[in-house]
Amino acid sequence: MKKIDVCFSPELLHLYDLQHRVVVVVDILRATSCITAGIACGIKSIIPVASLDECKKLQQQGLLAGAERDGKKAEGFDLGNSPFDYMDDRLRGKTIAMTTTNGTQAIEGAKNAYQIVIGSFLNLSTLVNFLSTQERDLLVLCAGWKGKFNLEDTLFAGALVENLLEHFESEDDAALAAGKLYLLAKSDLLSFISNSSHVNRLKRLNIEKDIEFCLKPDQFEVIPILQNGQLIKLDIVNHLG
Secondary structure, three states: OOEEEEEOOHHHHHHOOOOOOEEEEEOOOOHHHHHHHHHHOOOOEEEEOOOHHHHHHHHHOOOEEEEEEOOEEOOOOOEOOOHHHHOOHHHOOOEEEEEOOOHHHHHHHOOOOOEEEEEOHHHHHHHHHHHOOOOOOEEEEEOOEOOEOOHHHHHHHHHHHHHOOOOOEEOOHHHHHHHHHHHHHOOOHHHHOOOOHHHHHHHOOOOHHHHHHHOOOOOOOOOEEEEOOEEEEOOHHHHOO
8 A cells, every 4th residue: 555654854854765755845834835825826836946045046037036034034035935925916927936944945855756746734635635646655744944843734744644544554653643643633723733833933923814824724726746846736637646
C-alpha cells in the first residue's frame, strides 16, 4: 500500500528520499494559503525564491514581488504575506515573485521531489481528492518556523493523513502523531491554536483576520503545482492517476 509520512520541519528533509515522492508543502500562516488564494483568484503564476535578493532581482526585471520576513512585509516590495493581498483583481493574469520566512524556503528544500504541490486548509478537499488518485508515496512537508516545529502546519498535515487513510498507510510515527493531533483539534481549529507561537506573533501585528481565513477549509478548488520553477494551477483532469 502507498505510504504517507509527515516531515515536521525542512531541517529534517535530509532523512527522506524525495525523488519518488509527491511532496505537499504546507505553510498555513501564511505562504501556502497566499499561494492557493492567489492562484484561485487568477494569478497566472508565482515564482517562489528563497532570498530577498533573488526576489528583488525579479522585481527589478519588471515583476510584482511579494516578500515577508518575521511576519511583516519586507521594505521595498509590492506585496506582503496576507492572502488578501493575493486576491486582488489587479493581479489577475500576472506572474508574481515571492519570498517568505518559511514557506518558500521549504519549497526550495524540496526541489528534488518527484512532484511538489501546495497545501492549505483553503483547498483541503480538492487536494485530498487529487492525492487519493496518485500512485506514489506522499510526504507532507511542514514549513514550520525557522526550522522549528509549529502547530498549524502539523494540524493540516494531520488533516491530510486522516482524510487519506483509505488510500495510504502511515509510514512513521510523525504521520500517526499529526493525525491524532488533528482529531483533537478539528472541531475548533482556531481555539486549538490560539496560544501557539506564530498565532501570537501575528496577533501582535493585528492581522487576526488572516488567521481566521487561513483556517477555513475548502474555500477554493485549485491545486498549485511547481513546474519549471513556477507555481501554476494544476490541470487536475490531466494529472489524475
